Amino acid sequence: MSRRWQLVLFGLGALLFAQLVVRIGVGRLWADAAATGWMILPIVLLYGVVHAYNTRAWQLIMLDEPGRPRFARTYAILVAGCALNFITPMVNAGGEPYKVAALAPELGTGGATGFVILHAMVKVLGFLLVWLTALVLGLVLLPHTRLTVMLLAVGIVAVGTLIGLLLARHRRGMLAWALDRLGRIPGLKRVARSLEPRRAGLVEMDRQITDFYHRRPRRFAQALTLEYLSRCLFMLELCLIGASIGVRISYLDAFVIGGLEALITNLLFFVPFELGTREGATLLLFQQLGYAPGLGLYAALVSRVRDLLWIAAGLLLIWTGGRRPAPAENPGGVSA
Numbered sequence: 001m002s003r004r005w006q007l008v009l010f011g012l013g014a015l016l017f018a019q020l021v022v023r024i025g026v027g028r029l030w031a032d033a034a035a036t037g038w039m040i041l042p043i044v045l046l047y048g049v050v051h052a053y054n055t056r057a058w059q060l061i062m063l064d065e066p067g068r069p070r071f072a073r074t075y076a077i078l079v080a081g082c083a084l085n086f087i088t089p090m091v092n093a094g095g096e097p098y099k100v101a102a103l104a105p106e107l108g109t110g111g112a113t114g115f116v117i118l119h120a121m122v123k124v125l126g127f128l129l130v131w132l133t134a135l136v137l138g139l140v141l142l143p144h145t146r147l148t149v150m151l152l153a154v155g156i157v158a159v160g161t162l163i164g165l166l167l168a169r170h171r172r173g174m175l176a177w178a179l180d181r182l183g184r185i186p187g188l189k190r191v192a193r194s195l196e197p198r199r200a201g202l203v204e205m206d207r208q209i210t211d212f213y214h215r216r217p218r219r220f221a222q223a224l225t226l227e228y229l230s231r232c233l234f235m236l237e238l239c240l241i242g243a244s245i246g247v248r249i250s251y252l253d254a255f256v257i258g259g260l261e262a263l264i265t266n267l268l269f270f271v272p273f274e275l276g277t278r279e280g281a282t283l284l285l286f287q288q289l290g291y292a293p294g295l296g297l298y299a300a301l302v303s304r305v306r307d308l309l310w311i312a313a314g315l316l317l318i319w320t321g322g323r324r325p326a327p328a329e330n331p332g333g334v335s336a
Contacts, residue, residue: 036302039244044306046237051079053230057223058119061212067106076317077102083314086307096120098318118209122220125166126227127262132159134259141256142288155263234258241299249291257285
């Protein structure tokens with residue numbers, strides 16, 4: 001996508017965001033922000049616990065590697081990578097190369113790449129399971145209009161299909177398979193040809209992925225469960241935000257709002273920084289569940305504050321996460 005279109009989309013998102021703020025009222029939002037007070041602390045710390053679950057899942061994936069980093073360093077790398085993903089416009093891809101570079105001294109470039117990709121695949125599966133749960137809950141809790149039921153039903157089928165496809169690729173390998181399919185898509189054949197010299201490395205990483213699935217099924221299930229539970233825990237954020245201004249938000253409502261908002265913003269991934277899309281989706285979902293629209297926009301704004309604080313923390317942790325430890329005698333992992 002050209003820079004011009006990025007700027008156009010960014011401008012449209014900014015206009016939508018400004019329109020929502022004007023609609024609710026700056027005074028109301030400021031009053032709600034002031035009412036949050038000390039509750040911002042547990043809201044921010046909750047995300048730290050979510051990162052801890054993600055870190056433990058990643059460590060389970062790397063458990064057989066003698067040179068794997070300890071929990072604290074893995075946590076720092078993960079938080080820094082998430083910060084870079086968020087501030088990388090459009091593609092959200094800045095964090096994954098950083099994670100590979102940060103792990104390479106211990107695991108080698110090939111091993112680090114494989115473990116980053118494997119964790120990303122498990123994390124995506126966790127997200128898909130959360131979205132599937134939110135869609136099913138939405139069928140129960142959201143108003144039963146024809147359009148709503150149809151959209152939720154289509155979403156359940158689509159997400160369920162993606163889960164099945166990803167599980168199948170875990171069993172049989174994904175990277176070489178994706179390269180083969182890439183060469184059949186018009187307009188992307190040149191990209192496939194440029195990646196063809198890397199096929200041997202992709203095959204090796206596929207072997208690492210399938211070995212983990214077949215040889216460590218219990219650990220695979222544990223890592224996936226931790227990723228799923230981390231997002232379940234994250235849904236408590238909306239309950240805390242509501243409590244900060246004296247509004248009770250049930251956990252199931254929070255799950256529907258948080259899960260479907262994440263699904264919508266991921267479908268609209270091309271909007272830089274989710275500007276306007278997150279706020280609009282959250283406001284709509286709050287309205288559909290019978291809450292005041294101002295609460296929806298306020299919740300989105302508080303989540304922005306949380307994002308900014310964790311981005312700042314992640315950028316500070318880049319120094320810590322990027323330090324090169326003493327080389328291990330047996331780095332393990334897949335060779336490049």
